[in-house]
Amino acid sequence: MILVTGGAGFIGSNFVLGWLAQCDEPVINLDKLTYAGNLGNLQSLAGDPRHIFVKGDICDEELVASLLAQHKPRAILNFAAESHVDRSIHGPRDFVITNVNGAFALLEAARGYWQGLDDRDKAAFRFLHVSTDEVYGTLGPEDAPFTETTAYAPNSPYSASKAASDHLVRAYHHTYGLPTLTTNCSNNYGPYHFPEKLIPLIIANARQGKPLPIYGDGQQVRDWLYVADHCTAIRRVLDAGRCGETYNIGGWNEMANLDVVRILCGILDELTPKAAGSYLDQIVHVQDRPGHDRRYAIDARKIERELGWRPVETFESGIRKTVEWYLAHDDWVRNVQSGDYLGWMDTNYANRATPERNAP
Structure with a gap:
């Protein structure tokens, strides 16, 4: 059995669905169900005894300790995080509470549980922490991509909180011997992505x-990773990663945000054309967010060299699958685009100047 935290969110739910599609090892799924946590992502697992859902907060060390004592998992995989940069700018407190305090509480519960295991189970136990490439800061146009030894230089409250959690995980391995693994991934996309992020929002x-x-000139460059590929990489790290190590997971798909939007519009024009004109006509450039990192890029050669993992999807194949999924799941989109989400969109975009429509 494994314990997954944040397993009703975007990446976490994709991981849980993929895990149970490929094996019968049960999953305890601990999720607080904040605005981006959605049990609808896991609807296909309703009634499945292999999926044990618990509504709760990773900051609740007593709850986590009780779950560990009751279910005795062989691994903890921590997906739970506040993850949206814009939200962290408007309200950083929640990011520190969940990403820093929550990681600390989870590590403390894991340490107590692990120290009480017998020698065999203690040797087999793993704590896998899922993090982001944003902890490395920003790159110039000609800079080499981030490696696992790139110095941390976070530039937003979100990335700073994730950097802090990464440091805690490292410290718990080096100080206490806790068998930890850390993964730092590039921008994910795919099914069940909450529509505050670029691709599902567009x-x-x-x-x-x-x-x-489009923020600013739209030339912010990101490396895009299809979520199913990310989940496969995490499984590989869990199975064979070396304790105490970090593994960068990327898609080898660097692309400017504006180019991503143009591609999306082209696919939508093909699959669900408008009565007149192109979706490109709806593009507007708005005021950029404060401190917006210009470029991220992941060097994923270590995980390929040591663990034999490479992404399966190209950006072209993955983005088409993503658009097709959203077109086939209108009900899911409508259900999440309500309440807190609508209020957030008003907050984030209300004070951004929107010049004339600027179709490329």
Whole structure:
């Protein structure tokens, strides 16, 4: 049995679904169900005895300790995090509470549990912490991609909170011997992605006839990783990663945000054309966010060299699968685009100047 935290969120739910599609090892799924945690992502597991869902907070060390004592998992995989940079700018406190205090509470519960195991189970136990490439800061156009030894230089409250959690995980391995693994991934995309992030936001807004907001000039470069590939990499790290090590997971797909939006519009024009014109006509450039990192890029050669993992999807194949999924799941999109989400969108975009529509 394994314990997954944040398993109702975007990456966590994709991991849980993929795990149970490939093996019968049960999953305890601990999720607080904040705005981006959605049990609808896991609807296909309803009634499945292999999936044990617990609503709870990773900051609740007593709850985590009781789950560990009751279920005796062989591994903890920590996906639980506040993860949206813009939200961290508007309200950093929640990011520190969940990403730093929560990681600390989880590590403390894991340490107590692990120290009480017999020698065989103690040797087999793993604590896998899922993190981000944003902890490394920003790159110039000609800089080499991030490696596992790149110095940390986080530039947002979100990335700073994740950097702090990474440091705690490292410290618990070196100080206490806790068998930890850390993964730092590039930008994920795919099914069940909450529509505050670029790709699902553009798909949803395009279909609803709303503006497609592009921060600044849209030339911020990201490395795009299909979520199913990320989940496969995490499984590989869990199975064969060396304790105390960090593994960068990337898609080898560097692309500017504006180019991503153009590709999305082209696929939507093909699959669900408008009555007149192109979805490109809905593009608007809005005021950039404070401290927006210009470029991220992942060097994923270590995980390929040591563990034999490479992504299966190209950006072209993965983005088409993603658009097709959203077109086939209108109900899911409508259900998440309500309440807190609508209020957040008003907060984030209300004070951003929107110049004339600027279709490329």
